Amino acid sequence: MSHISDKAILLTGATSGIGRALALRLSGEGARLAVCGRSPERMASLLDAITTAGGRPPLHATFDLASEQEILAFIERANAELGCLDILINNAGVNITKAPVSEIRTDHFDAMLAVNLRAPMIFMREAFRLMRARGGGHVVNILSSACLYSNETMGAYTAGKAGLDALTRIFRKECQPHRIRVTAVYPGGTNTAFRAQARPDYMAPESVAEAIVGLLNLPGDVVPHEFVFRPEVEVNYP
DSSP, X not given: OOSOTTOEEEESSTTSHHHHHHHHHHHHTTOEEEEEESOHHHHHHHHHHHHHHTOOOOEXXXXXXXXXXXXXXXXXXXXXXHSSOOEEEEOOOOOOOOBOGGGOOHHHHHHHHIIIIIHHHHHHHHHHHHHHHHTOEEEEEEOOGGGGSOOTTBHHHHHHHHHHHHHHHHHHHHHGGGTEEEEEEEEOOBOSXXXXXXXXXXXXXXXXXXXXXXXXXXXXXXXXXXXXXXXXXXXXOO
16 A cells, blocks of 8 residues: 555655656655756656656756755745645755865865755755644655765765764654654665766666655554665675
8 A cells, every 4th residue: 555645745856866766656656746856958857757657747846956045945835836745855965076085175065065965954944844833744864875884085975964864863853752754764876877887786776766665655653764775786884
């Protein structure tokens, strides 16, 4: 039985990789989606794919997540047009460059934190306000297994995701009295365009999306706090 059908879900980073796979899967389940991304071309491609698959057409917008004003406007619009917000999925993330800490450019660091940490915080803050008012909800933050171990040259990316990880843990405690679930998802290596080279031995984004949808479909008395999953070939551990 699907618990997703007719749920109002806001999904960030919906135009590529895991986010695109999630948007297709959720629309196919009958969710009332609000999706955002950076690229108008990729958004158009996503909308075409949803229509072709017979999914429910989503409310959509393209903008830069570094803009708080744009984020607030999108949340307000989503809440107004969908009528509520049942689930927030913070999926958007960027990795502008790989560099050792000694060589990280400040502008790259700031740009990555703006999308990987600051933007999700704004979405969480505003979702809390809406969900508390209606008596509950579910926030899912897509983090990374990079939070759990150290990879050279991934300092800027890991700092943002690890910061969101810490924020998620605190937010979970703050949300619990208000019947708002908070789930942290730590996917390992996934074969998306996020990587410079294709990795067919890594998880397919569709498989990751399927796992996340499984979390959303858990029985009401099961509250998922943390979910770590990785491809079989990945062997680096903390």
